[in-house]
Amino acid sequence: MIQVPRGTQDILPKESYKWQFIEKKLQEIAKNYNYDEIRTPMFESTDLFVRAVGGSTDIVNKEMYTFQDKGDRSLTLRPEGTAPVARSYIENKMQHNVEQPVKLFYVAPMFRYERKQKGRYRQFVQFGVEAIGVEDPLIDVEILSMLMHIYQSFGLKNLKLVINSIGDMESRNEYNKALVEHFSPRIGEFCSDCQSRIHTNPMRILDCKKDRDHELVKNAPRMYDYLNDESKNYFETVKAKLDDLNIAYAVDYNLVRGLDYYTHTAFELMSNADGFGAITTLCGGGRYNGLLEMMDGPDKTGIGFALSIERLILALEAEGIDIPNEKGLDLYVCTMTDEARDLAGTLLHKLRNRGISADMDYENRKLKAQMKDADRKNARYTIVLGEDEIQNQSADLKNMQTGETKKLSFEEMISTMEEI
Incomplete structure (x- = not known):
């Protein structure tokens, strides 16, 4: 009997009403913040993700669904949403729009070949937002405010917002030098992925799932200590504005996120609910300065986040929150x-x-x-x-x-x- 592919799922009518309710609420909240919907193709040129996401990332090296089409072009089912949105921004010359930043949201399936776990699938649905065109701490705070608004609007309470600054490119370069010096003498004790990253993207060692408990990871230099004055001031402004809005957060100096294009503000939202599971991350995102230039686009910066609807449903179940079934005949x-x-x-x-x-x-x-x-x-x-x-x-x-x-x-x- 032919069965559903491993790592995917059928969402049957007895469950699909939950998705409809969630997607409708997400779209309403996005529109309240003046974000408009964008829909990009399900597959893109493989080079887009190699250049934008980063050749040293697990996504590019291990998780992408890549194939050759009949024209012998290498195409990839999109593994994440920011790179396609950035590509569309460049291709459609949105930098010339009168209103900046250009504020966009999407609800779309993503594809990653990874080991199936609770709430993680090889085809999953992301809701994401991107604000491209302006570098301003107030936009960072708006994004974080929307993120908290979304989860709290569903009644979730056991939430923990974690933030960090990865700094600008100058700060990152100095920090990477410090990490190479810190890890190199004992890099042989780490997994093969970390050993290959020591000279390509040493910050990713801090995010390694296998070696996260290694003493050198726990005692690694702090990113904050290598921020230049501009990056420190930017981060301090973000924190001050969050305080003004009474949005609770914790600073985690080891938070680096998994994609190469992040700079300045990076963040994750986690669930502390009992029974949610070992992987507590609900959502993540950050600012990306230089991404569009890396893709031969304009000197514009952006910030965004993406959440998995599958994991949002798990969080609601862990806190015993029912999604109303509005289905019924007149x-x-x-x-x-x-x-x-x-x-x-x-x-x-x-x-x-x-x-x-x-x-x-x-x-x-x-x-x-x-x-x-x-x-x-x-x-x-x-x-x-x-x-x-x-x-x-x-x-x-x-x-x-x-x-x-x-x-x-x-x-x-x-x-x-x-x-x-």
């Missing part, structure tokens, strides 16, 4: 004869074209079974069509909550349902 039409079934089909057509959700029985079941079906489908109203109803061209509209009935002609019923 009207269920029960039928007692073949002629009534034909009439029901015509009536349903008119109702649905007026924006009224309606359904009927298609298995020719007894009336009692049809009423049970109406209950299962959470119908707000029902009517029963039989010989008398056809002859009189009217039926009793029943409120399934109150039991109240009202006799209406079929045309009156359509207008009444519209009013309801």
Whole structure:
């Protein structure tokens, strides 16, 4: 039997309402912050991710789904959303937009070949936001404020926001030199990935899942001590503005994030809920200065974050928060004869074209079974069509909550349902 590919999942109707509710709320919040939706292709040139995400990252080296098309071009299913958005910003010359920063959001599937874990899949859905075109601590704070707003709007309480500054490129270069000096004498004690990164991207050693408990990682130099004055002032301003908004946070000097394009503010949001799992990260992001230039674009900077809807659902479950199921029919039409079934089909057509959700029985079941079906489908109203109803061209509209009935002609019923 052909089964769903490993690391993917079917989201069945009994669960899909959760996704619909979450995606709708995410889009509403994004629009409240004046972010507009962008939709980029599901696959891009492989070179986009190699250049933007970084050749030394696990994403590029181990996790990308890459293939050759019939034109012998190397294409990759997108593993993350920032690089495609940056590519679109450059290609569509958004730097010339009157309004800067350009504020964008997306809801899209991503693809990474990684070991399946609880809440982590090889195809997963990300909601992400990007603000490109302005370097200002206030934009960083806006992004962090939106991030907290999103999770708190779902009722989550066991949250921990962790931030750090990776500094500008000058600061990063000085810090990388210090890390090479720190790790080199004992780099043989680390995994093969860390050994290869010591001269390509030593900051990634701090983010290694295998060696995170090594004493040299715990005692590594702090990024903050290598920030130049401009980077320190930027970070201090971000923290001061967060304090003004009463947004709680913790500083983690080892937080570097997993992609090469981050500079200045980097952050992660974690869940402290019991039963959430060993991997506590819900969401992450940061500022990226130089990314667009690296892609032959303009000298513009941006900041953003991305969250996994799968992990958001896990966090809600860990805190016992139910997602409301708003699914339900406006009207269920029960039928007692073949002629009534034909009439029901015509009536349903008119109702649905007026924006009224309606359904009927298609298995020719007894009336009692049809009423049970109406209950299962959470119908707000029902009517029963039989010989008398056809002859009189009217039926009793029943409120399934109150039991109240009202006799209406079929045309009156359509207008009444519209009013309801």
